[in-house]
Amino acid sequence: MAVLQMQKIHICALKSNRKQILEELQRKGIVQVETDGQEDEIFQKMDTGNTRSAYEKRAQSAEAALKVLERFAPEKAGLLSSLEGKKVISAEEYYSQVKVQDRIVKTVNRILSLEKDLAEARAAQIRAEVTLESLVPWMSLDVPMNYKGSRTTAALIGTLPNQWTLDQVQKVIAQAQPELDAYTVEVLGADKDQTCIFAVCAKADVERLEDALRINGFARPSTLVAQTPASYAEEMEKARADHKKEEEVILEQLKALADQRAQIRFVADYYTMRAEKYGVLGGLLQSKHVFFVNGYIPAKHAEKCKTQLEEKYSCQVQIEEVPEDEAAPVLLKNNGFTAPVEGVVESYGLPGKGEVDPTGVMAFFYYFLFGLMLGDAGYGLIMVIGCAWALKKFPGMGDGMKKMLQMFFYCGISTAFWGVMFNSYFGDIIPIVADTFFGKTVTIPALWFVPLDDPMKLLLFSFLFGIIHLFAGLAIKGYMLLRDKQYMDFFCSVVLWYALLIGLILILLPTDIFASMAGTTIYFPAWLKAVSKWMAIGGAVGIVLMSARDNKNFALRIALGAYDLYGASSWLSDVLSYSRLLALGLATGVIASVINTMDAMLAGALGGGILAAIVFAIIFVVGHTLNLAINLLGAYVHTNRLQFVEFFGKFYEGGGKAFAPFSASKTKYIKFKEEN
């Protein structure tokens, strides 16, 4: 349980070694490079923006190509494949892949252009289909669509809005042009939107005929081709088939390229790394011949890194302590039991300057409280087995995921422990099954007691656990103050509070209020009562007098002190907040019993036997899965809350910046074997 000690590292080296040194640092991944150095006349930063964005663009193309492959040639992925993590590759593989990067980039570009072709082929098919559809009403026309007529006749081809019959068309023509009779008109096809007609008349009459039609909404069709509709349709049909074939060929090609996925992933990561390197390079101060790297390094790696660099390259490495006024980046170091909850601490905020890492103390309470809230042996066992299986099956999973599963593994152990203490095995499944299927009455004694029988007892214990948790938080505050040799602060804001709170608790214990809650009366000897009274009074007076001791104005000092004493009420609400341990614990157990009871009623109605057993099993699995999911979420959220609000509220602020080394770990798909 500690914040890893950091040191500052300064490297000054010749520019001729720049590439090797930066790549070595990136591979090691133990130095956080600072890029906020001030430029002057000699030392300037290099503009690497263009190179960097070029690499970023290549990485993006590779990602886009991967997406295309995923769309058209999806990879078979298991349900839990997200746990598999990054692929580990050796330095040898790395360099052999780097050599062929140009070929892979060509593949990437080919995939992207194939995607474009594919989109075009698909669009062309749709265009052909639309044209085909628009040709349907014209199919009975046996002259080309742009037919104008013969030497002496003129032809009108077009549409009228809405549905017309031949009679109606002739009637409107007769009405508009009564003396026009040397014409013939034909209805080619009609639907409710339009009617396609073909009309022929003597050349001299064409204007009159067209007028007659036009006032009724006649319009020439939009596609005028020099072909009969039937042969044009045939052409379109062929075009559609061709584009369809084209599409299939492209899809085949894309599928054939799918086996290059691994290489494309490699280049995507490779270019991301290169881009990051150029980002760092752009932040370094450089003169004509030398360059500087300034940064932070964990103290335990510092000396080794210095000797390695100085042996290999002509450079000067200097290690120094982090100055007092600088906040070093934070890297936590914990053991296997406590490290899993680092993620929880991180999500609140890493320890700020001068704060201790709360992970160790928190881990114990985290598992303890989580188990108490879920509190069922069956659910605990499922968590333990599930997490252990996943951890064993996917060793390459990401660090965050690994910690999370380890955390739930330990929480599962605690959950199972409390389940045994409270006699909860999937709620009350054992007596229910015994009663429903075997007609026997089985009772398992609880190791401690059954919360449903005596909720007040568990409520009081919840408060007790809460007080211990909160006092532990105050103790850590005390530890930090003692470590920093602030003895006066330690006395005023820790010792006095302990005195006041313990005094108040001791005063409360022998009272009737407590007796009515606990069901038993506690008798204290007179001297203990006196001690508790004076502890509380002493603590309270001390807090009023001392908490604002920096203030010169005495009246203000007392007023501020009194306000601080009012903070005791927040302790009350903090302790009451632990009643959720009881409420959530009961919720798990009672809902599990609801499921079991309904299950048993249904099985009872089916009258036992195989069918009843099957139905029972199905409802059991579905019901308890749901209950576990919901209560797991509840226990997780509320354990976090108790840690963040109640526990951290006593001593912890967070606000530290995470250690972000210049490394090759920001890749998405691959991980390099360490070769340090």
Add this chain to the structure above:
Amino acid sequence: MELGLVYALTGAALASLLAGIGSAIGVGLAGRAAAGAVAENPDLFSKVLILQLLPGTQGIYGLLVAFVTLSQTGLLGGNPVAMSNATGLMYLAACLPIAIVGLISAIHQGKTSVASIGVVIKKPDQFGKAMLFPAMVETYAILALLISILAIFAL
């Protein structure tokens, strides 16, 4: 005829009704925001799902209280116990905290979840803090649940 059982059943019904309605509204509010978040960034699915589920617990607390009431009054087993009007009204009163606080807190928790989903969209790494805001609202539902349960067990 004594109406005790009627009152007790009304209490159980109110607990599951009101708390359930509240949770349905709350989860619905948060669900709409969560769907928007996933549309923008599918990777956020598991995070916003957790935030969406947070206002769902009140409904479960209501169910819990209703179930305990039904089983205490024997309605669940099919052998209702005879009870006086006063006892029935006491069961009704005991159910009210989770019914009313459940209804109102779930709606507010849903709104807080929506805001927290907004946080997660902009800063996915701040999920831990974002989760805390809706959990704060839930505290009062838990306190109400506690009083309801303690009162029913004491009857």
